[in-house]
């Protein structure tokens with residue numbers, strides 16, 4: 254998924270929709286989970302106006318690429334680290350917003366990831382998410398060319414949203430399905 258087509262979609266389409274649903278995060282302290290090579294991190298700074306972004310990925314090579322690509326940002330504004338979304342290295346209620354650009358569907362124990370996101374969000378903090386659903390992951394292209402967890406770990410919109418709400422992140426109707434239900438894009442608020 255780390256390719257120019259994906260990056261273009263992320264910048265021109267997903268970011269615009271996420272902003273419409275959740276607004277900007279001007280001057281805020283933000284966490285990005287599974288940042289890959291850092292395209293989302295740049296969007297969070299430039300489009301959403303974050304003051305400080307902490308971004309991590311489980312893959313050290315991705316963090317190395319992100320370090321190179323994001324070298325223009327000073328270390329007091331950008332913290333990059335290798336880390337696992339099911340055990341986030343941050344205190345409770347420490348971020349104003351968390352961004353998820355298509356990572357939670359990669360995590361077999363994805364409900365633990367949701368639990369961790371809820372834990373590190375401040376009350377009233379926002380969770381911006383773009384996720385890939387079981388409809389997409391069941392398609393031939395995804396099964397053949399991309400590596401993902403087994404089908405018993407997949408989710409659709411309703412299951413994902415109900416898990417967020419069970420863990421205290423209220424989404425309500427602030428979520429949309431795109432491309433025949435293959436993607437869900439939404440913003441929830443920590444209660």
Ligand SMILES: C[S@@+](CC[C@H](N)C(=O)[O-])C[C@H]1O[C@@H](n2cnc3c(N)ncnc32)[C@H](O)[C@@H]1O
Nearest residue numbers: 254287288289310311312336337338354356359
């Ligand atoms: C589809 S890529 C998305 C990367 C980036 N967010 C983007 O949109 O371009 C999924 C990313 O999630 C990372 N990832 C997978 N499991 C993870 C975990 N348990 N904790 C943190 N990152 C993880 C992968 O290494 C990969 O970089």
